[in-house]
Amino acid sequence: MRSKPLVLRAGDRELLGGWLRSSTIRAGLAQRARIVLLAADGESSTRIAELVGVSRATVAAWRSRYADRGVAGLDDAPRSGRPRHIDHRRIIAATLKPPPKRLGVTHWSSRLLAARLGIGDATVARAWREYGVAPWRSETFKFSTDPELVAKVTDVVGLYLDPPQHAVVLCVDEKSQIQALDRTAPILPLQPGLPERRTHDYVRHGTTTLFAALEIATGKVTAACRPRHRHQEFLRFLRQVAHAYPDVELHLVMDNYAAHKRPEIRDWLAANPHIQVHFTPTSASWMNLVEVWFGIIERQAIHRGTFGSVRDLNAKIRAFIDGWNDRCHPFVWTKTADEILTKANRQKTSDAGH
Numbered sequence: 001m002r003s004k005p006l007v008l009r010a011g012d013r014e015l016l017g018g019w020l021r022s023s024t025i026r027a028g029l030a031q032r033a034r035i036v037l038l039a040a041d042g043e044s045s046t047r048i049a050e051l052v053g054v055s056r057a058t059v060a061a062w063r064s065r066y067a068d069r070g071v072a073g074l075d076d077a078p079r080s081g082r083p084r085h086i087d088h089r090r091i092i093a094a095t096l097k098p099p100p101k102r103l104g105v106t107h108w109s110s111r112l113l114a115a116r117l118g119i120g121d122a123t124v125a126r127a128w129r130e131y132g133v134a135p136w137r138s139e140t141f142k143f144s145t146d147p148e149l150v151a152k153v154t155d156v157v158g159l160y161l162d163p164p165q166h167a168v169v170l171c172v173d174e175k176s177q178i179q180a181l182d183r184t185a186p187i188l189p190l191q192p193g194l195p196e197r198r199t200h201d202y203v204r205h206g207t208t209t210l211f212a213a214l215e216i217a218t219g220k221v222t223a224a225c226r227p228r229h230r231h232q233e234f235l236r237f238l239r240q241v242a243h244a245y246p247d248v249e250l251h252l253v254m255d256n257y258a259a260h261k262r263p264e265i266r267d268w269l270a271a272n273p274h275i276q277v278h279f280t281p282t283s284a285s286w287m288n289l290v291e292v293w294f295g296i297i298e299r300q301a302i303h304r305g306t307f308g309s310v311r312d313l314n315a316k317i318r319a320f321i322d323g324w325n326d327r328c329h330p331f332v333w334t335k336t337a338d339e340i341l342t343k344a345n346r347q348k349t350s351d352a353g354h
Contacts, residue, residue: 006039006063009070013040016071032074035062086119088127095124095133107135144344146281153337153344155278156287159251160216160333167249170213170222170241171290171331174257175298176229178317180205180307187306196304206310210297210317211237213244213252214290219328221293223321225314231259235268242272250275255285289331297324 008016016033019025031052038048045059052059065073094117099105103112110128114121128134146152163169181202188197211234212223222244226233242250254260256279269275280287301320307313 003039003042003044005042006036006067008036008040012071013037028076029074032062035059036066036074039063039066086123088130091117091119091124091127092131092133095128095135109136142283144281144283146283149281149284149344150341152279152281153284153287153340156253156280157333157335157337157340159253159278160289161336163217164249164251167251168245169216169251169253170245171216171253171288172211172213172238172241173255173285173288173290173294174229174234174237175210175212175294177207178210178302178313179207180310180313181305182308183306198304198306205307205313208310208314208317209233210294212290212293213237213241214293214331216289216331216333219293219330220325221321221328223317225317227310229259231262231264234259235264238265238268238275242275248274252277253280253288253290254278255280255288256282289333292331297321 016037019030019033035048035052045056048059049056095108099108110121110124114124159169181204183199184201185199190196208225209229210223210225212221214221222241224237224240254277285291297320305316
């Protein structure tokens with residue numbers, strides 16, 4: 001038997017529906033949203049209780065709370081008990097100051113700060129959660145000091161977002177010092193309830209360098225493994241790339257590694273005018289999309305691999321590349337040059353040649 005529908009306030013149906021679809025909303029709020037939406041659809045309290053798995057009294061309580069206060073009424077009411085008497089702002093202010101040198105630590109722990117302030121460490125932890133402070137975490141950053149930053153960002157992003165017609169854009173780089181690591185005992189395979197397991201110690205059998213050129217329009221990779229990482233190997237790889245794309249205008253995106261700018265490389269490029277090079281800014285190799293692909297091969301083929309020799313490592317890299325090229329996909333750049341430069345907060349420079 002259907003009941004009189006609960007009348008929703010303007011915009012609340014979309015909001016409550018979003019709560020139901022959210023993967024981060026508290027389970028209690030999602031449950032209350034479902035109760036209110038079912039009530040708005042005319043379901044009886046008995047039927048709602050069956051569908052949601054609560055009592056009729058609970059359904060009636062949340063219907064009444066919503067009718068009185070709207071969405072705000074679905075949140076938890078203040079709990080009874082002694083009110084907070086410790087100002088969390090004082091804890092956060094102390095957290096943001098470096099610890100005294102006599103403690104010999106680089107950052108506060110909850111116990112150290114609690115002892116300093118004469119409070120419980122659980123109180124410190126609650127304050128940190130409330131304000132989103134995590135002293136144990138640390139991240140790195142790097143600002144590019146390239147005087148040609150604006151010109152290079154505009155150039156490379158322009159290639160990604162609006163590549164020249166009848167031309168191929170390739171992101172070129174090398175992943176050096178890939179280690180052929182073999183474990184000291186066989187890997188224990190994945191089992192129900194158990195992850196794959198391996199020994200922490202290993203035997204190192206040497207290294208290889210992977211040269212790669214990623215075609216951004218298709219995701220296809222042209223690659224070669226070489227024992228060393230010099231301009232001679234890089235020049236051989238450029239010749240391989242030119243052979244793979246005959247009679248096509250090529251635009252190569254590269255970083256500022258010294259081997260990329262050797263006279264031998266410049267002379268070869270001058271003799272092949274159909275190949276143009278576009279350098280990323282210094283300290284901005286993340287703009288080279290092949291770095292994304294290097295992350296993929298590292299996670300999927302190298303990091304968890306075991307290799308009895310460099311030859312074995314090279315063979316498995318080539319096998320991954322063959323499989324990748326069968327299932328490859330385009331690499332799509334989404335940020336505009338203005339968005340990048342705004343975040344970099346750099347002054348504009350004059351146009352620069354490469």
